Amino acid sequence: xSLYLQITRKNNLAIYRQVAEQIRAQIxxxxxxxxxxxxxxxxxxxxxxxxxxxxxxxxxELQADGPIESVVGRDR
Numbered sequence: 001x002s003l004y005l006q007i008t009r010k011n012n013l014a015i016y017r018q019v020a021e022q023i024r025a026q027i028x029x030x031x032x033x034x035x036x037x038x039x040x041x042x043x044x045x046x047x048x049x050x051x052x053x054x055x056x057x058x059x060x061e062l063q064a065d066g067p068i069e070s071v072v073g074r075d076r
Contacts, residue, residue, distance in 0.1 A: 003032075003039065007048055015050055019058035027067045038068065 045052040
């Protein structure tokens, strides 16, 4: 499943927060159902044209708030 994210560099909101809020909204509306695997940090950063750290920070914020969890070394 592809995420539909739009970042705006002229926005007052930091890019990682824009990414986190858009993913959060897609989870809340059911567009991203429970158990959906998010893109890797590397692939999403390439898709959005941002640094991997930006996506990492967005994912960390979502993990801290609870809507996503990370499982290291998980197979499919």
